[in-house]
Each structure stands twice: as structure tokens, then as C-alpha cells.
Amino acid sequence: MVKFGIEFVPREPHWKIIYYAIQAERGGFSNLWITDHFNNRNVYVTLTAAAIYTNKITFGPGVTNPYMVNPVFTAQALASLNELAPGRVALGMGAGDKTTLESVGVAMQKPLTAVSEAIEIFRKITSGEAVVYKGEVFSTAGAKFLFKPRSRIPVYVGAQGPKMLEMAGRIGDGVLINACHPKDVEYAVTCVKEGVRQAHKKLEDVDVAAYTSFSVHEDIKKATKAAVPVVAFIVAGSPPQLLERHGIDVKKAEEIKEALKANDWGKAFSGVTPEMVSAFSVCGTPDTCTERIAELLKLGISQFVVGSPIGANIRAAITLISEKIVPRFKA
Amino acid sequence: MDYPKLIATVPAAKWPELVDALIDAILTTKKDDKMPPNLANTILHEWQLDTLETEEGLIALLEASVLLEPEKTLATADALQLVEVAQEIKPLIPPKPPQPS
Numbered sequence: 069m070v071k072f073g074i075e076f077v078p079r080e081p082h083w084k085i086i087y088y089a090i091q092a093e094r095g096g097f098s099n100l101w102i103t104d105h106f107n108n109r110n111v112y113v114t115l116t117a118a119a120i121y122t123n124k125i126t127f128g129p130g131v132t133n134p135y136m137v138n139p140v141f142t143a144q145a146l147a148s149l150n151e152l153a154p155g156r157v158a159l160g161m162g163a164g165d166k167t168t169l170e171s172v173g174v175a176m177q178k179p180l181t182a183v184s185e186a187i188e189i190f191r192k193i194t195s196g197e198a199v200v201y202k203g204e205v206f207s208t209a210g211a212k213f214l215f216k217p218r219s220r221i222p223v224y225v226g227a228q229g230p231k232m233l234e235m236a237g238r239i240g241d242g243v244l245i246n247a248c249h250p251k252d253v254e255y256a257v258t259c260v261k262e263g264v265r266q267a268h269k270k271l272e273d274v275d276v277a278a279y280t281s282f283s284v285h286e287d288i289k290k291a292t293k294a295a296v297p298v299v300a301f302i303v304a305g306s307p308p309q310l311l312e313r314h315g316i317d318v319k320k321a322e323e324i325k326e327a328l329k330a331n332d333w334g335k336a337f338s339g340v341t342p343e344m345v346s347a348f349s350v351c352g353t354p355d356t357c358t359e360r361i362a363e364l365l366k367l368g369i370s371q372f373v374v375g376s377p378i379g380a381n382i383r384a385a386i387t388l389i390s391e392k393i394v395p396r397f398k399a
Numbered sequence: 400m401d402y403p404k405l406i407a408t409v410p411a412a413k414w415p416e417l418v419d420a421l422i423d424a425i426l427t428t429k430k431d432d433k434m435p436p437n438l439a440n441t442i443l444h445e446w447q448l449d450t451l452e453t454e455e456g457l458i459a460l461l462e463a464s465v466l467l468e469p470e471k472t473l474a475t476a477d478a479l480q481l482v483e484v485a486q487e488i489k490p491l492i493p494p495k496p497p498q499p500s
Contacts, residue, residue: 121443
């Protein structure tokens with residue numbers, strides 16, 4: 069049975085996010101993911117509030133990276149959260165966002181190796197081991213917690229490129245695929261399957277999550293209006309080959325990028341076409357969103373994550389999803 | 400403002416609509432920094448217990464809504480014909496600057 073996850077960005081204060089998290093938990097969502105960027109509020113403060121105010125939803129950073137925070141500190145944070153909410157914590161770990169890392173002078177060196185090594189250290193230290201590790205990016209010399217960590221914490225790998233997706237299938241308990249369109253998800257799942265095959269696992273052993281930009285409203289125009297700003301940023305950050313795969317004019321994407329750089333929101337957002345919205349978001353009425361989710365499920369998705377913007381009014385959108393979408397997949 | 404006294408004037412039949420409007424005002428506000436942390440915690444606690452639609456819950460919501468969005472709160476009070484609530488909020492609304500002719 070498919071699981072539903074929800075993502076929030078702690079640019080919003082914790083009290084808004086936690087209000088929505090409680091609402092989502094009651095509405096049938098099973099996972100809560102909080103993004104981790106230094107320029108927003110701290111992810112673990114929001115997650116601590118989630119641990120206190122929710123009862124059954126699984127939560128974690130979605131996703132953190134090993135460059136900004138050493139994996140032993142990520143492990144410490146997750147192990148501590150796992151004491152507040154035993155068995156409800158999950159780690160989302162990816163390579164991070166190059167632009168953000170560069171803005172603080174951190175180089176994204178050997179992303180595959182860094183993520184792989186960070187996960188290995190994370191798993192060892194959260195299982196109570198004294199970790200002696202000599203990797204290419206990270207090393208530890210007997211690092212050990214002075215407290216006894218609780219249950220094993222599942223690790224989801226945030227992935228977009230083929231090699232990271234393959235590695236996610238190989239080493240992850242789950243994978244957070246940054247894609248919305250069936251074409252992209254199909255390709256991603258193929259890569260994950262290859263990793264799963266290499267590790268002699270089954271695809272069912274890995275929670276394959278589509279991490280989507282999502283917008284729902286009974287009025288499709290309102291759903292689209294909410295999605296457009298997010299789509300503009302995705303288009304601006306997408307490589308040409310991805311745009312071409314969806315038949316999107318690279319020149320138009322470049323124009324949007326330039327307009328965003330110049331803070332000319334009107335020009336940037338008016339440049340977003342219906343093809344772009346379709347390629348980079350799941351957007352529409354509850355019926356059209358349900359159809360798209362069903363399509364993704366057929367491709368091997370086991371968790372559907374609704375991410376920014378969620379809807380023009382987030383509370384109303386969560387109600388719509390809970391009442392008109394989730395029940396169709398729980399029956 | 401005596402919030403418990405004000406909430407006591409609201410007929411129970413209007414509680415669901417009032418709760419809905421106040422939550423909407425609070426969650427859609429851009430004036431996040433005006434929310435006192437203890438009040439935010441009270442609201443989350445009441446929401447966790449699913450008791451926002453009680454006297455205690457309404458008191459916290461009304462206080463937060465008045466602090467964050469007095470105009471919207473007044474509009475809600477007017478729409479629901481909550482005369483006493485509207486009377487208390489009105490003085491908090493700064494007068495609109497005169498329109499250029």
C-alpha cells in the first residue's frame with residue numbers, strides 16, 4: 069500500500085509547520101520530511117517540535133548533506149530524536165545543493181563517496197559502535213556515543229542522477245527521488261532497481277519515494293497559480309538534457325533563469341508554460357492529482373511525497389488530500 | 400483584553416465557524432514574528448489534543464488572531480455578528496490614511 073509523505077521548508081516558523089504536521093498525521097500521512105538549508109530555520113528544532121506534538125508520523129530531515137554537518141553530528145541529532153519519538157525517525161541524506169554549498173565556501177567533493185561514507189558512519193555509530201573509519205572523504209578514530217542509541221534508524225538517500233539513484237537502491241532503506249513526471253520517475257526507478265539487483269535485494273525492500281512539487285485545488289487555475297513560482301525555480305535549475313526530455317525550449321528556460329536572477333518575478337512566472345508545470349509538478353484538482361499519483365505507483369513508487377507549494381492554502385490543501393486523495397489509495 | 404470574557408459572549412453554535420476563520424488568519428499571516436512563543440505552544444497543545452474548539456482553545460486562537468491579524472479578526476467578528484468581540488477589537492485597528500483625491 070502506498071504511503072503518503074509531506075515536506076515542509078522551515079522558512080516557515082515551527083508553529084505553522086507543526087500545525088500542518090498534526091493535521092497531516094490525522095489525515096493519513098505517514099511521513100514528514102523537513103528540508104535542511106542553513107539559510108532557513110534549523111531542521112532539528114522543527115523536528116524536535118514534531119517529535120513532541122505528533123504521535124505516529126515518521127519524520128526526519130529531507131534531506132541533509134554530509135558537507136555542512138559532519139555525519140557524527142547528524143547521527144547524534146537523529147539518535148537523540150529517536151529517544152523523543154522511538155521508532156519514528158528516518159534520515160534523508162543527499163549530496164546537497166551545489167549553489168548553497170558554494171555560498172558558504174564548501175566544495176561538493178566526490179558526492180557519491182561522501183554520501184556513501186557518511187551513511188556508513190551514521191549506521192555504525194547509531195548502532196552503538198566505536199567507529200574506526202578511514203574513507204576518502206571522512207574518517208573517524210574510534211568515535212562513539214556516550215549514550216546507548218535506541219532502535220535502528222532507516223536511511224533514505226536523496227537522489228536525482230543515475231549513479232546516486234543506483235547507489236540509493238544498493239545501500240538505502242529508502243530513496244527520495246526528486247521527480248514528478250512519469251518519464252523521470254520511470255528512469256529513476258530503473259536506476260534504483262539496478263542498485264537493488266547489485267545488492268541482491270528486492271525492490272520491496274526499499275521504500276521508493278517520489279519527492280514532488282505538488283499543488284492541489286478544486287479550481288485548476290488556483291492550483292496552477294500556486295505551482296508556477298516553484299516550477300519557475302525548478303526550470304531555472306534544470307540541466308538542458310532534462311528540459312529537452314520534456315520538450316521544453318532551453319532558451320525559454322534560460323529567460324526564466326535570467327528573470328529570476330533580476331528579481332523580475334512577473335517576467336519569470338509568466339514565462340512558465342503548461343508543459344513546464346506538467347513536467348515539474350503534480351498539479352491540479354484532486355481527480356487529476358489522483359490520476360498522476362496512480363500513474364507513478366505503477367512505475368514502482370511506494371511513497372508519494374507532497375512538497376512545496378502543496379496548494380494555494382496549505383491547510384485547505386491538506387484537507388483536500390486527506391479527504392479526496394489518500395482514501396482512494398487506502399481502500 | 401479580557402479574552403475569556405469575550406469568548407463567553409460567543410454562542411457555542413458559532414464556535415466551529417469562528418475556530419475555522421481564526422486558524423486561517425493565524426496560518427496565513429505574514430506577521431509571524433508577532434506570535435508569542437508561549438501562545439504558539441498553547442495552540443499546538445490544544446490542536447494536539449484536538450481541543451481547539453473549546454473555550455480554552457478559542458481563547459488562545461482569538462488572542463493570537465488579534466495580535467497577528469486584527470483587521471481580519473474584526474472582519475470575522477462582524478461576519479459572525481459577534482458584537483462584543485468586534486467592539487473590543489475596533490480600537491486596535493489603526494485608522495486608514497486618507498486616500499489621495
